[in-house]
Amino acid sequence: MRVVIFQQRRGGVIIMSESHARQGPETRIRILDAAEKLFMEHGFDGTSMRMITSSAKVNLAAVNYHFGSKDALIQEVFRRRLSAMNKERLAALDALTEAAGGEPLKPSRIVEAFFGTSLEMAADTEHGGYTFMRLLGRTYTEPNSFVRQFLAEEYSECVERFLAELYRSLPGVPREEILWRFHFMMGATSYAIAGTDALQLFAGQFDDRDPARLMPRLMSFLLGGLRAALPDFSEQALEHRNAA
Amino acid sequence: MRVVIFQQRRGGVIIMSESHARQGPETRIRILDAAEKLFMEHGFDGTSMRMITSSAKVNLAAVNYHFGSKDALIQEVFRRRLSAMNKERLAALDALTEAAGGEPLKPSRIVEAFFGTSLEMAADTEHGGYTFMRLLGRTYTEPNSFVRQFLAEEYSECVERFLAELYRSLPGVPREEILWRFHFMMGATSYAIAGTDALQLFAGQFDDRDPARLMPRLMSFLLGGLRAALPDFSEQALEHRNAA
DNA sequence: GTATGATTCAAACGAACGTTTGAACGATAT
DNA sequence: ATATCGTTCAAACGTTCGTTTGAATCATAC
Numbered sequence: 001m002r003v004v005i006f007q008q009r010r011g012g013v014i015i016m017s018e019s020h021a022r023q024g025p026e027t028r029i030r031i032l033d034a035a036e037k038l039f040m041e042h043g044f045d046g047t048s049m050r051m052i053t054s055s056a057k058v059n060l061a062a063v064n065y066h067f068g069s070k071d072a073l074i075q076e077v078f079r080r081r082l083s084a085m086n087k088e089r090l091a092a093l094d095a096l097t098e099a100a101g102g103e104p105l106k107p108s109r110i111v112e113a114f115f116g117t118s119l120e121m122a123a124d125t126e127h128g129g130y131t132f133m134r135l136l137g138r139t140y141t142e143p144n145s146f147v148r149q150f151l152a153e154e155y156s157e158c159v160e161r162f163l164a165e166l167y168r169s170l171p172g173v174p175r176e177e178i179l180w181r182f183h184f185m186m187g188a189t190s191y192a193i194a195g196t197d198a199l200q201l202f203a204g205q206f207d208d209r210d211p212a213r214l215m216p217r218l219m220s221f222l223l224g225g226l227r228a229a230l231p232d233f234s235e236q237a238l239e240h241r242n243a244a
Numbered sequence: 245m246r247v248v249i250f251q252q253r254r255g256g257v258i259i260m261s262e263s264h265a266r267q268g269p270e271t272r273i274r275i276l277d278a279a280e281k282l283f284m285e286h287g288f289d290g291t292s293m294r295m296i297t298s299s300a301k302v303n304l305a306a307v308n309y310h311f312g313s314k315d316a317l318i319q320e321v322f323r324r325r326l327s328a329m330n331k332e333r334l335a336a337l338d339a340l341t342e343a344a345g346g347e348p349l350k351p352s353r354i355v356e357a358f359f360g361t362s363l364e365m366a367a368d369t370e371h372g373g374y375t376f377m378r379l380l381g382r383t384y385t386e387p388n389s390f391v392r393q394f395l396a397e398e399y400s401e402c403v404e405r406f407l408a409e410l411y412r413s414l415p416g417v418p419r420e421e422i423l424w425r426f427h428f429m430m431g432a433t434s435y436a437i438a439g440t441d442a443l444q445l446f447a448g449q450f451d452d453r454d455p456a457r458l459m460p461r462l463m464s465f466l467l468g469g470l471r472a473a474l475p476d477f478s479e480q481a482l483e484h485r486n487a488a
Numbered sequence: 489g490t491a492t493g494a495t496t497c498a499a500a501c502g503a504a505c506g507t508t509t510g511a512a513c514g515a516t517a518t
Numbered sequence: 519a520t521a522t523c524g525t526t527c528a529a530a531c532g533t534t535c536g537t538t539t540g541a542a543t544c545a546t547a548c
Contacts, residue, residue: 069507070507
């Protein structure tokens with residue numbers, strides 16, 4: 001009767017390094033990489049254990065041995081990337097606030113620190129960053145997935161700090177509007193990363209997908225939206241809608 | 245040996261009206277409504293035939309009898325809504341161009357005609373419009389789904405016409421930039437509709453979800469992004485990224 | 489009333505699913 | 519050499535999947 005403690009994951013790094021790879025790279029990593037790619041392409045339910053293990057060239061039982069279950073594997077796929085990404089974001093924000101010396105930051109700097117990190121990660125096609133960012137984009141829109149709860153916890157601290165800086169940076173703008181616009185910015189960024197196919201389909205002559213140009217393109221759009229004139233909630237808007 | 249021709253769907257309306265509803269509303273409609281809701285909540289793969297038929301209170305075999313297969317059901321879920329929505333969009337655009345009498349339209353009008361239609365449909369919680377728009381939002385981000393091909397075909401004509409009007413409306417802006425910004429606008433709108441949970445999670449104090457206010461909110465953001473200053477592709481941008 | 493043809497129904501089909509099992513393996517420690 | 523322990527392996531577990539089947543059920547046409 002073998003008992004495996006899955007909470008060993010963190011300390012397990014030490015064990016792993018002493019251990020021996022029977023067939024090439026570490027099995028855990030191979031599984032995570034394969035799962036990440038397949039989850040991005042086919043979703044969680046559309047990806048079977050057999051697809052993952054055969055793609056990673058490991059035995060079918062390896063996932064349950066190393067991670068415990070399919071759900072636990074999903075969580076680990078997100079954990080290993082999200083934590084680092086949000087740490088990078090917070091570090092960029094810390095650098096900005098320190099350089100500003102107590103003064104409110106420029107909105108453009110805040111937006112660049114947050115969404116620029118997304119784009120940089122998405123530009124990394126060599127180490128799976130691109131794959132992961134597309135997976136992240138499609139996971140946002142899955143309402144009932146248990147991953148949602150996980151994402152919220154992982155994001156909350158980071159988003160709270162960036163929102164606080166945005167509030168300071170735009171003192172004349174109601175916080176509710178900033179919150180909404182932050183939401184819109186996330187949507188635009190998510191599509192910029194994940195939805196290239198969608199754009200390509202109804203626009204055949206579409207060539208310039210140079211990731212180096214995506215950054216200034218997206219930033220122009222985001223900042224234009226963030227600094228746009230405030231919405232008009234008067235009855236004029238209602239008349240306007242009825243007329244249309 | 246019973247033979248069922250599934251291509252009867254269109255002419256089938258006549259047959260259906262002569263027919264008799266053995267148990268309340270038409271079985272087809274009940275299935276489509278239940279499937280739409282379940283697909284939105286759990287995705288295509290996460291929704292089983294048994295979930296659909298038990299939710300619609302019909303026999304398990306009813307889906308295969310009326311639609312032929314699960315995939316065909318998925319297509320029909322989209323077809324019955326998408327066609328009407330894009331027709332409405334094109335009608336709105338026709339009304340605008342006619343009123344303008346050959347002159348280029350104002351960008352704000354074009355954006356309102358396209359994305360306003362999305363919001364209006366999403367505001368309809370009584371007839372399933374809201375459910376469908378959320379389903380649509382999550383389907384955009386599923387790369388390998390066969391529905392993607394279907395969506396592209398259904399959208400292409402409509403998007404082409406709106407893009408053409410945007411080009412005419414913004415003669416000084418490179419078409420590639422307009423295309424990208426249209427893409428960004430689709431992302432922001434999709435999140436505005438589908439991603440309310442995401443926003444709520446990391447912003448607990450979030451109250452104002454009044455759909456009547458969403459329209460001017462989103463329009464301000466979209467137009468601000470569309471009319472933003474053009475991106476700077478000079479080497480300055482690269483230096484800037486290295487500095488950050 | 490009887491034949492017709494569309495629809496519903498309970499039951500079953502083979503295939504694929506996530507997971508478990510116990511033996512085999514291989515490097516390290518004694 | 520032998521015992522130990524983490525890992526891999528082939529095989530099987532019970533469950534659920536989408537789909538099919540053939541009989542039962544209904545309103546209509548004759």
